[in-house]
Amino acid sequence: MLDRQQSGRGDSFRGPRGGPPPGRPPFDNRVDAPIRAMNRVGSNDFLGPGGQQSFRPGGRPGPQRGGDRAGSAAAGPQERQSSGRQQGPPAPPARGERAPEPAAAAEPEPEPEPEPEPASVDGLSEDEVRTKAKALLAELYNTKDVKEGIICIKELVDLGADVPLLYEVMMTTSLETKGTDWDMLAALLRSCAEESVLQSADLERGARQLLDNLDDLxxxxxxxxxxxxxxxxxxxxxxxxxxxxxxxxxxxxxxxxxxxxxxxxxxxxxxxxxxxxxxxxxxxxxxxxxxxxxxxxxxxxxxxxxxxxxxxxxxxxxxxxxxxxxxxxxxxxx
Incomplete structure (x- = not known):
């Protein structure tokens, strides 16, 4: 075994066996010049096939791998993907077997029926009749003006108000209101009947509707x-x-x-x-x-x-x- 190792110039950089180590030997192949950074980009090995990026000098693309390499002997014909389309007609059922019946189409669910709206007669709903009748009574008891009350009732009748309902609401509201002037209400109804603003048949039907609820009232x-x-x-x-x-x-x-x-x-x-x-x-x-x-x-x-x-x-x-x-x-x- 050699005790010394020669450098390129033949100088010894190792001391005698067992002695202290000498200084660091010189490097004959060192080049004193500025270091230039290499143009490196992502490697094809790490960033996937395609050769678009590489850590090679100058960014040269690397060789393709596996079945993607051109002319590779290992590359076989690509597998054909199924398109999901039926390749041919289904085989007929065997003798003695019944052909499967097609699935019955699901019956559509019936649409929910719309909720009935309050009854209306020629443009005035039940809610409108009730609201206007209560407002009419409030005005009558406040002003004590029977003629104005007759005009208001005539307008409601002309608008198509349900007269039996109108009569029932006027009576029910008067019963449920404290301080009702019954003489004023009687005068209004009597005057409307005498002037044919309210008809007998309508008043009798209104009386029936009122009497049906009288026990509860x-x-x-x-x-x-x-x-x-x-x-x-x-x-x-x-x-x-x-x-x-x-x-x-x-x-x-x-x-x-x-x-x-x-x-x-x-x-x-x-x-x-x-x-x-x-x-x-x-x-x-x-x-x-x-x-x-x-x-x-x-x-x-x-x-x-x-x-x-x-x-x-x-x-x-x-x-x-x-x-x-x-x-x-x-x-x-x-």
Whole structure:
């Protein structure tokens, strides 16, 4: 083994064995010149095939690899990708096998029916009639002007308002409002009927709608049957409503007349509201037309006062007499 290693000039740069190391030997092949940076870009080996970038001097592209290399023996024919298109008709079913039936098309779900809108008659909906009727009453009770009230009702009728609904709303609102001027309301309805602004048939239908709800109204307004009876008496006295028709509505209110069984009462009759309504009606009729005219009108209907009492009181003469005395009907309906 050599103890020394010669440099290019033959100088020894290692000392004797076991001695201290000499200084660093010179480099004969070192070039004293500025270092120039090489133009390097991303390598094809790391950045993928294509040879567009390379760490080689000058950015030369590297050779392609694998099956992408031109003329490579390992590169075989590229696999054909399936286009998803059926290559041919399906094979017919074997003998004895049933051909699969095509899947039935799903039935479309029925569209939800639109919610019914409030009933409207020739342009005025139920909500509009209620709103305008309440505003009309507020103006009437504030100004005490019956003529202006007649004009307002005529305008509502011309706009196509449901007259029975209009009458019902006016009565219901007046019952639910404190401080109602019933004489003013009666004067307005009587004047509208006399001037043919409101027709008898419409008023009678409105009375029926009101009577159907009278039993419920009397829970919050105990005097409702008496007030309604007085207004109905005003209509009968002015010839705007038929007494026989109104009595039938009172007796069968909140029920279909054909469904009333013997021995059963409607809610209005069973609760005592029907007797109060009839008593108040006849009382107002006698006040406006006289007792004799009221008696004749009552006799013409063929009704009996006991028919409007609850079932338990119809055979009780004392109960019938008490009702007649309360409303001053002893000479009219007894």
């Amino acid at each position: 009397s829970v919050d307004v105990p005097k409702a049957p008496v007030q309604v009876g007085a207004i109905l008496g005003e209509l009968v006295a002015s010839g705007s409503a038929d007494l026989r028709a109104l009595l039938e509505h009172i007796r069968t209110a909140d029920a279909n007349p054909d469904e009333i069984q013997d021995g059963e009462d409607t809610m209005l009759v069973g609760g005592g509201g029907a007797a109060k309504t009839v008593g108040s009606l006849l009382q107002k009729l006698a006040e406006l037309k006289g007792e004799e005219a009221a008696h004749e009108a009552w006799q013409a209907t063929g009704e009996q006062l006991a028919a409007f009492l609850p079932q338990a009181d119809r055979e009780d003469e004392a109960a019938v007499k008490s009702l007649a005395e309360k409303f001053g009907l002893l000479s009219i309906a007894c």
